[in-house]
Amino acid sequence: MTTLFWFRRDLRIYGNEALIAAVAQGARDALFFVSKKQWQQHDAAAIQVDFALRRVTWLGEQLARFGVHLHVIEAPDFNDQQQALLAFCQQHNISAVFANREYEVNERERDETLTAQLALAQVTIQLFDGDVIAPPGSIRTKQGEMFRVFTPFKKAWLAHFSGYQAHLPKWPLSEQPRSWAPPACLASDGSSAKWPVDDSALVQIVGRFMDEKLVHYGEQRDFPAIKGTSGLSPYLALGIVSVKQLLAETQLRVPDILERPSHPAFSWLNELIWREFYRHLLVEFPKLCKHHNFNSQYNHVAWRDDAAQFQAWCNGKTGYPLVDAAMRQLLQTGWMHNRLRMVVASFLTKHLLIDWRKGEQFFMQHLLDGDLASNNGGWQWAASTGCDAQPYFRIFNPVTQSEKFDPKGEFIRKYVPELAAVPDKYIHWPEAYLALRPDIDYPQPLVEHKAARERALAAFKGAI
Structure with missing residues (x-):
């Protein structure tokens, strides 16, 4: 039997159970597809593509140290991937393919088609759940249904893993260096250079x-x-580290973290469980991959189509300093602080009453950590259209959020430098101060909070 490993969003050697199983079965060939057309169709950010290509280059070099050759093939979209994989298996007499599952609907459909096609060619494909700790479908209610509220899901998840100790299999190969040179299609534009991709830095x-x-x-x-x-x-988004690895690292410091929700470190574990929750939802409800509201009662919200205000939000020019600082952080770095993702999403969907789908797409097009399950889950949570989402009548006040979470305006001043000289007293709402300083070029607020809030409440009430 000749075995092949197929890299996807699992760009790691350490703890990659599917890869380790493949090499233990004799695999000395691995494969990665450069599918730029498909990535573009899925709104992958240029900075994330660059990050992935840099990591694949590193992977190819590291695998070569152990006698494993990484083949990098250009396959513009999923159809091309299928044809290229079948051809590769025939050319190299491959009889078994190992890979990690991807949970988005297009990826799942690709794998179903491929499984049938490979079977006709007498090639088996074995898929692992390397992107989660609990495989989708394994955490259910007593009635066998998917949870629709996070807290009961979390309790069931914790009960399922009570006493569990995460451990990762050891890499089975000793060094047997062979030559490998990155192909031209892995050329990097350097946009992600501030983020190291080698394991020693990680x-x-x-x-x-x-x-x-x-x-x-x-x-x-x-x-x-x-x-x-x-x-x-x-x-995590590219599988350079796995959630199981992070749980194992956490348990090294707090061995009983799964049984200690009162421990300070549990807040971190809680975020990892939210990540699992959104992945389980994506599998259970494929409509989430197709731009549908999870909660259909909000299908008739009268979203506003205001191109100018949307562009102002995109560019960090809303007149609300914390919102603008957050959006500029995204544009400048490809990343945004999690609290601020909630603030800006609430502002777009509630203050501006602009469809969450536009914000979701914009995020994917710019985020280094873009990930459909988490991004969709976060946006629908903020827009009140999602599973266990923020109630529509709970609307973040961006000024009070700013006062609470950036009390001295340090973050604002870093990303909105035109406000650097504004006194602390005015930094969160500088309108009165700026009226006396016409030399400072900062936009007037797009909306007034109270009026925008009332408009959003009316829109959501009217849709029910």
Whole structure:
């Protein structure tokens, strides 16, 4: 039997159970498709594509050290992937393909078609659930249904894994160096250069978070001027680290974390369980991949189509300093602090009453950590259209959010430098101060909070 491993969004060697199973079965060939047309159709951000290509280059070099050759093939879309994989298997006498599942609907349809096509060619394909701890469908209500509220899902998830200790299989190969040169299609434009892609740097990033920030995560994660988050979301999005690895690292510091919801580090675990929840939903309800509201009662919300206001939001020129700072952080770095993702999403969908789908797409087109399940889940949560979403009548006040989570305006001043000289007293709502300073070029607020809130409440009530 000749075995092949197919890399997807699991760009790791360490802890990659599917890859390890494949090489243990004799695989010395691996495959990655450069599918730029498909990535574009799925709104993949240019910075994330660059990040992925840099990581694949690193993977090819590392695998070559162990005698595994990474074949990189250009296949513009999923149809081309299918044809290219079948041809590769025939040319190289492949009889078994190993890979990790992808949970989006197009990817699942591709795999179903491929499984049938490969079977006709007498090739088996074995898919692993390497992107989650609990495979989709394994956490259900007593009635066998998918949970529609997060907290009961979390309780069931924790009960399912009570006493569980995450561990990762060891890499089975010793070094047997062979030559490998990256093909031209892996050329990087350098836009993601600030994010290292080698495992030695990643070990330090994970270690620093676990040793220095984990126990403070719950109290610091909401303050964008503090580096209180893990910074690992881009690595999770491409499977450079796995959620199981992060659970294992957490358990090294807090062995009984699964049984201790009162522990300060549990806030971090809670975020990982939210990630699982959104993936389970994506599989259970494929309509989430097709731009549908999860909650159909909001299908008739009268969204406003205001191109000028949408563009102002995109460019960080709404007249609300925290919203603008967050959007500029995204444009400048390809990343946005999680608390601010909720703030700007609420502002677009409630204050401007613009369809969440436009914001979801814009995020995917710019986020280094773009991921359909989490991005869709977050946007529908903020828009009140999703599963266990924020109630429509709970509308973030961006000024009070700013006062609470950026009290000294440090984050605002970093990304909205034209407001650098504004006194603390006015930094969160500078309208009165700017009236006395015509030399400062900063836009007037697009909307007034109270009026916008009342408009949103009326729109959502009218849709029910």
